[in-house]
Amino acid sequence: MEEGKMDENEWGYHGEGNKSLVVAHAQRCVVLRFLKFPPNRKKTSEEIFQHLQNIVDFGKNVMKEFLGENYVHCGSRCDKDLDTLSGYAMCLPNLTRLQTYRFAEHRPILCVEIKPKCGFIPFSSDVTHEMKHKVCRYCMHQHLKVATGKWRQISRYCPLDLYSGNKQRMHFALKSLLQEAQNNLKIFKNGELIYGCKDARSPVADWSELAHHLKPFFFPSNGLASGPHCTRAVIRELVHVITRVLLSGSDKGRAGTLRLGLGPQGPRVCEASPFSRSLRCQGKNTPERSGLPKGCLLYKTLQVQMLDLLDIEGLYPLYSRVERYLEEFPEERKTLQIDGPYDEAFYQKLLDLSTEDDGTVAFALTKVQQYRVAMTAKDCSIMIALSPCLQDASSDQTPVVPSSRSRFAFSVSVLDLDLKPYESIPHQYKLDGKIVNYYSKTVCAKDNAVMSTRFKESEDCTLVLHKV
Numbered sequence: 001m002e003e004g005k006m007d008e009n010e011w012g013y014h015g016e017g018n019k020s021l022v023v024a025h026a027q028r029c030v031v032l033r034f035l036k037f038p039p040n041r042k043k044t045s046e047e048i049f050q051h052l053q054n055i056v057d058f059g060k061n062v063m064k065e066f067l068g069e070n071y072v073h074c075g076s077r078c079d080k081d082l083d084t085l086s087g088y089a090m091c092l093p094n095l096t097r098l099q100t101y102r103f104a105e106h107r108p109i110l111c112v113e114i115k116p117k118c119g120f121i122p123f124s125s126d127v128t129h130e131m132k133h134k135v136c137r138y139c140m141h142q143h144l145k146v147a148t149g150k151w152r153q154i155s156r157y158c159p160l161d162l163y164s165g166n167k168q169r170m171h172f173a174l175k176s177l178l179q180e181a182q183n184n185l186k187i188f189k190n191g192e193l194i195y196g197c198k199d200a201r202s203p204v205a206d207w208s209e210l211a212h213h214l215k216p217f218f219f220p221s222n223g224l225a226s227g228p229h230c231t232r233a234v235i236r237e238l239v240h241v242i243t244r245v246l247l248s249g250s251d252k253g254r255a256g257t258l259r260l261g262l263g264p265q266g267p268r269v270c271e272a273s274p275f276s277r278s279l280r281c282q283g284k285n286t287p288e289r290s291g292l293p294k295g296c297l298l299y300k301t302l303q304v305q306m307l308d309l310l311d312i313e314g315l316y317p318l319y320s321r322v323e324r325y326l327e328e329f330p331e332e333r334k335t336l337q338i339d340g341p342y343d344e345a346f347y348q349k350l351l352d353l354s355t356e357d358d359g360t361v362a363f364a365l366t367k368v369q370q371y372r373v374a375m376t377a378k379d380c381s382i383m384i385a386l387s388p389c390l391q392d393a394s395s396d397q398t399p400v401v402p403s404s405r406s407r408f409a410f411s412v413s414v415l416d417l418d419l420k421p422y423e424s425i426p427h428q429y430k431l432d433g434k435i436v437n438y439y440s441k442t443v444c445a446k447d448n449a450v451m452s453t454r455f456k457e458s459e460d461c462t463l464v465l466h467k468v
């Protein structure tokens, strides 16, 4: 960003999360990301500068390597007057726009943001709760979230369906996200949010309104009547296009040659997913294991998530080992690279997938850092930008996806790739216990009660039949 060329009237609020607030430039395809810090954790300018440097380095040296250069946009530090929050901000491409254009296009543009969450069931032998081998964390967590009032109702979305690579399951997952978006789905039209919800008080999703926005994209030149039939057709087109984009492997860059090679592990389906439940009821087999193409972003994200090899239950004692060491040698924190720098050496250590504990701090530290990276991949979001293109448009650098009645130039990117802090591990450990205990006590207890009532009824029934 050039010195002296920023005018605050050209920037508008775009969105925010727990850690940052984002403003977008009206004409140019860039956003500024300001970090938020709680008042009790005030940081000096220098610390904030270092924090931003770490975010940029982590994106460049770690996530770009794992996920590929086409998908990761690391941004650059920017120290402009506009920043009223910290004194510094990060300048990033506006991912709700197509990444091939520097200036906001006059062509309409649709952008779908998905926060897919963790796509596998833990395979670690350190897991003590049997339930964690059957039901995924997202599905269990839903019950606690609804009980605490974070969301209104349980979502039918299960990340394992989205990550399955099976088109039918992916369609089901995307439809479920559209029914109950929570913080897992947002849709922007020309950079403005048109679909998504903030909290449990948000109005119920209105598909006909969404279809009204989307119709010109998917049925540009035909007079498809409005009404439930039209709504269903438009939603179906959207779901099919997003699935195709998610299965595309557009990353042809040098970087991003995934060096993890973690094979598929753990169960293929989550027992709580309505999709797999209905298959079981119909007596059908569980679907085939992940058919995700290796080049696609979902596959790569899943591989990084699987760096959580030991699960929080196996990781926590290792974290405690590092903690004990740091209590004794606090000056070692820097050498251990707990707070960066996230450089090539940091990245190289992440590639050691051994799970043989030799009792050293080095082993414990590697697993802790891998866990932090995995947690980051479990909480990132995927942005898909779609812009209608002409039937005969010659293909330049931008990939194109067809729908039934139109074609879209598209780009796929990842956002929210800030490395999760070392300090959050005890919280993760406690939250994990809370999620599983709540699920086991309430949901399973309810299921068992229903089962035993059914059993009792059938017993009664048998008795009656005997009497007759």
Ligand SMILES: O=P(O)(O)O[C@@H]1[C@@H](OP(=O)(O)O)[C@H](OP(=O)(O)O)[C@H](O)[C@H](OP(=O)(O)O)[C@H]1OP(=O)(O)O
Pocket (backbone or CB within 6 Å): 017, 018, 019, 141, 183, 375, 378, 379, 420, 424, 431
């Ligand atoms: O623990 P989870 O799975 O609930 O994830 C948190 C997210 O909640 P979610 O379940 O996606 O609704 C949570 O999302 P919301 O702020 O609730 O939208 C944050 O992303 C949080 O990350 P951080 O602590 O701000 O770095 C996330 O915390 P981390 O666990 O990733 O640190």
Ligand SMILES: Nc1ncnc2c1ncn2[C@@H]1O[C@H](COP(=O)(O)OP(=O)(O)OP(=O)(O)O)[C@@H](O)[C@H]1O
Pocket (backbone or CB within 6 Å): 014, 015, 016, 017, 018, 019, 020, 021, 022, 031, 033, 092, 093, 094, 095, 096, 113, 186, 381, 415, 416
């Ligand atoms: N580069 C970008 N281009 C377009 N929109 C963006 C970009 N970065 C962030 N956003 C928007 O701003 C929102 C908040 O950004 P971000 O996820 O980085 O915040 P956060 O505070 O890190 O989130 P969390 O609460 O998950 O920790 C995103 O959900 C997205 O809609």
